[in-house]
Amino acid sequence: MKNLAVIGSGTMGNGIAHVFAQYGFNVSLIDLKQEFLDKALAKIQKNMDRQVAKGVISEVEKEAALGRINTFTSMPDGVKNSDLVVEAATENMEIKLDLFRQLDEAAPEGAILASNTSSISITKIAAATKRPNKVIGMHFMNPVPVMKLIEVIRGYATSDETTEIIMALSKELEKVPVEVNDYPGFVANRILMPMINEAIYSLYEGVAGVEEIDTVMKLGMAHPMGPLQLADFIGLDVCLSILRVLHEGFGNPKYAPCPLLVNMVEAGFKGAKTGEGFYAYTQGSKDLIVSSQFKK
Ligand code: CAA
Numbered sequence: 001m002k003n004l005a006v007i008g009s010g011t012m013g014n015g016i017a018h019v020f021a022q023y024g025f026n027v028s029l030i031d032l033k034q035e036f037l038d039k040a041l042a043k044i045q046k047n048m049d050r051q052v053a054k055g056v057i058s059e060v061e062k063e064a065a066l067g068r069i070n071t072f073t074s075m076p077d078g079v080k081n082s083d084l085v086v087e088a089a090t091e092n093m094e095i096k097l098d099l100f101r102q103l104d105e106a107a108p109e110g111a112i113l114a115s116n117t118s119s120i121s122i123t124k125i126a127a128a129t130k131r132p133n134k135v136i137g138m139h140f141m142n143p144v145p146v147m148k149l150i151e152v153i154r155g156y157a158t159s160d161e162t163t164e165i166i167m168a169l170s171k172e173l174e175k176v177p178v179e180v181n182d183y184p185g186f187v188a189n190r191i192l193m194p195m196i197n198e199a200i201y202s203l204y205e206g207v208a209g210v211e212e213i214d215t216v217m218k219l220g221m222a223h224p225m226g227p228l229q230l231a232d233f234i235g236l237d238v239c240l241s242i243l244r245v246l247h248e249g250f251g252n253p254k255y256a257p258c259p260l261l262v263n264m265v266e267a268g269f270k271g272a273k274t275g276e277g278f279y280a281y282t283q284g285s286k287d288l289i290v291s292s293q294f295k296k
Helices: 011-022 034-053 059-067 075-079 093-106 122-127 160-172 188-204 210-221 227-234 236-250 259-266
Strands: 003-007 026-030 069-072 084-087 112-115 135-140 149-154 176-181
Touching: 003 011, 003 075, 011 026, 011 034, 011 059, 011 135, 026 034, 026 075, 034 059, 034 069, 059 069, 069 075, 075 093, 084 093, 093 112, 093 122, 112 160, 122 135, 135 160, 149 160, 160 176, 188 210, 188 227, 188 236, 188 259, 210 227, 227 236, 236 259
Parallel strands: 003 026, 003 084, 026 069, 084 112, 112 135, 149 176
Antiparallel strands: 135 149
16 A cells, blocks of 8 residues: 545644655645645644654655645545545535545545544445445544554444554554444544533533643643643534534433533634634643633
8 A cells, every 4th residue: 555645634634644644655635725735735844844853753754755745626636546545524424425425436446445534424434435345434633643543443334354454554654553343433532522521511510610620630630631621622613513423323411512512612612723712822822821701
C-alpha cells in the first residue's frame, strides 16, 4: 500500500494526511475548495516545523513529507490511483452516505474505503457501497500527529482481510490500533462522551465552576485536560451530535445531552473553533480564561 487519499482537509483530515506523508506514503488531499487545501497545507507545515524543532523529524524529512502531499478539488481525480481512501469529511450521515456512494464508483475496485467517523455506523456507511467487506472505521484522535491510538472499527460485513490490512498499516504509522465492533460511539466516545456530559451537568446543577471541575479531573485523575476544556477542544457541536447518536442508538436516557450543552451549541458557542465555549480563546494565547458566561 503506497497511495492514499484523504477526503476533507479540516483538523482531522490534515492531521491524517500529515502522518501518512511523514511515514512515506503518497497522499492525495481532497477538499471542495483550493483555499481549504492551502490552509491545510500551511497547518501541516506548521505542525511539521514543531516536530523539526523537537527533533522528531529532520528538515530534509519534513520537505520530503510535504512533497508527498498533492491536493485535489476533484474527488474522482484524487482517488483514482488510491489503495486506501480515508474519509474525514463533515460528521453528517447524509453527506457520508452520499460520499461513499461516489467513492465506490470512483476509487479502484480493490481499494479499501475507511471512515474517520467518531460515531456514525460503519455498517450503514458500508451498506451504501457495493464493497461492504472493504469498508472499515479508522478513528484517529486529535491531535493526530501526537495521539497514539487508532480505533479500528469493524462493520457487520467488514472482512478479516480488510481488518488485518488496516491493523498492520496503523502499526506502520507507529500508532497503536485497537479493534472494536460497530455499536454506537464504538468504545472511545461511548466512554468519553458520558464523562463530558456529566461534567457539563455538574456545572449546570451548580455543583462546581468550570475551573474547579477541570482541576478535579486534571489533578485528581491525571487527565491532560479537564473534561470541559476537552469538550471545547473537540467542539461542543461534535460532542452534542455524538451524544445524540448514543441516546438514539441505545434508547437509554443516561445518554441524554445536558440542556446547557444544547443551549451553548444553539447560541453558537461551540468551543475553541468559534473562540468561546466553557473558556474564551484569544488568538495565539495559551492562557485559559473562563468564559464570562460562567464567571461567578
Ligand atoms: N502536531 C504535532 N505535534 C503537536 C501537535 C500537532 N498538531 N499538537 C501538539 N504537539 C506536540 C507538541 O509539540 C508537544 O511535543 P513535546 O511533548 O515533544 O514537547 C506535545 O505535542 C505536547 O504539546 P504542548 O506542549 O503544546 O501542549 P500540551 O502538553 O498541553 O499537550 C495535548 C497538548 C497533546 C493536546 C494534550 O493536552 C492532550 O493530550 N490533550 C487531550 C487530547 C485528547 O484527549 N484527544 C482526544 C480527543 S477525542 C478525539 O479526538 C476523537 C473524538 O471522536 C471526539
